[in-house]
Amino acid sequence: MTAPVTNGVVKGWCPDAWRPMMAGDGLLVRVRPPLGRLTRVQALGLCEAATRHGNGQIDATTRANLQIRGVREDSWRPLIDALLDLALIEPDPVREARANILVALEWCVGDDTHRVVEELRARLSELPDLPGKVGFAIDAGPTPVLRDAPADFRIERAMSGSLILRADGRDLGIPLSHGTEVDRLIALAHWFVDSGGRANKRMARHDALLPEWATATTPPAFAATALEPGPHPLGMALGLPFGRIAATALTRLLEAEPICAIRMTPWHVVICEADGPFQANPAEFITDPSSPVLHADACVGAPACPQATVETRALAHRLAPHVAGSLHVSGCAKGCARAAPADIVLTGRKGRYDLAYAARAGSLPAVTGLDAAQILAHFGAA
Template sequence: MKGFVVKGWCPDAWHPMEAGDGLIVRVRPRLGRLDRAQVLGLCDAARTWGNGLIDVTSRANLQIRGVGESTWQPLVDRLVALRLTDPDPVREGRRAILAAPRWQLGDDTERIARDLAERLDELPVLSGKMGFAIDAGPAPELLGEAGDFRIERGQHGGLILRADGRATGVAVPHGEEAARLVALAHWFAKSGGIVARRMARHRAGLPDWARGDVPPAAPAPRIAPGLSPLGAAWGIPFGQVEADTLAGLVAAPQVSALRFTPWRVVLAEGAVPVVMDGLLNDPADPLLRADACPGAPMCPQASVETRDLARRIARHVAGRLHVSGCAKHCAAPRRARQRGDATLTGRDGRYDLSGAGPERHALCRDDVLAHFGAS
């Protein structure tokens, strides 16, 4: 089992990551969706072989926490049986496909995501952090979210292929989208992109067939807690939820499935909005603007506590709040900082503060609370 423990990059079910509370096992729901049986099976597995806590990541993946070395293999076997993990570890490692969460059966997003999933064996070897974004609805939903190789709705109304880090893309023929994504991934690998590790950092000129001047269309609003055309949505504070709470979302007979978003919001198909303990019901809740990693002692690389502090100061921050236990900023690595945002970074057991007036360093917890008027 020791050979499977991964640190420093993205885990998956076959390659768990060690944390302060045990192993983290990542699950990649196909199209970000679990049907009722899969939800109940996942929650039972999290209670049986983990500590009952489930993370929802910024790529709409799920992570079962607190898994032991002796319980890891039974857990993976259960995930394979639920069709939540590919039985082939290589294919599972390539299933980093983020789909716009408002997809409908038979639409462009669903069609392209399934086509790409059938071509996983054609992909080159890529960094575990790399992935694809399929954002082919009427308006883009995933602008700014992680995705090295992207299919998006273009400003001209058609679909475009866009390399992350480039402001514009090129029109792509209907039915050729997945093939072009695979081709772009091969170009990345052959042109030295493996050294850069991410598409946005790769400075080689794109090939003619991947270069265009079509910008993405104006974005759609994010899914927020409350009523949705597909059902009802709830926020998940800091992306962590108890298995019993998640299972409770499918307790009503009219709820057929859950969809997970990169904004730590879960949508229950067919549900109606009700107050759920442990979830955020108000779209204006300040915790929806707060990103906080697990922090110490949950993460061995963190030197400070994060989430209790974030709860206490979130309502005192005008913009987004980001509290990170270390300099990796795992909770929101791509988030652009804007006026009114505040970032706290753990360093040697203290906090460095930026974005909320002059930078301050080596603050203790009481200093932080006093700075925000939360003491």
């Protein structure tokens, strides 16, 4: 039996179901739903497992994964068994670690996205041993939607309508012929390792010259606009405040509305596939696309994260309506909630906050050593 990882200060890897990480509120267990979708039965089972074996809090990540929080060490194996019964994780820990696949949101059975993802999942054993944070985006819908989501190898639509394979950090992609997409992706992953990519850890940092067979010549199509809460062709899109939802709230939603499945996204929004109209606006979710919380990112903060020295989400919630642009409140300099720069960044340091503008967490601050009251007063939110 695989033993859980309990060292909360390990960096450079992502936890998963078979390798949970110890946080301040217990073990953190990450679930990667196949094709980014949970059926109604799977979603209800996940909520029950999160309540029975964890603290009932579930986080949605920027990789469209789910994290069950507060899992007790003696409950980890029963939780794994429950997730296996629900077919939400791979029984092979190596395959589970490699199944870091982002999927275009509106895929349907038999389309290019579905076809490529299913083949890639079937061939996970052919991938090399990649750094823990490396992932794939299969963005083969009519228009790319995952352009700003974290991934290292991207299969996406070109301006011409054909598919390309694009290494993250490169502007152009490699033209693909039908049926060769996964062959080329696996080959590029092997090139990444063979050319020293493990030292750089991410494709965007790896500036080695692409192999001759992978000459990039083709630009991707223009990206679609960001997904917002509200009615959706598949049903309803709902926002999750800071990516967090209580299992009890999700259970109530599933029992009250005609939801047949839930699709995860890399943003704080889920798509509820529904057989009919929603009866009400659920209070625990964001239904207004103009909500300022949608433009705010905040990690779990202290005390749930052992690296954080400050509270984050309550402050972000109060501050968001008073900030023009994007807001990021990070409990420490790691910046787990947002990798990209934000207009306003607050980084926890020794129990207080550093303030920076147009920056990432941990960037050189404009003002240091602020407390929450000073920050709220500075932005007129006191």
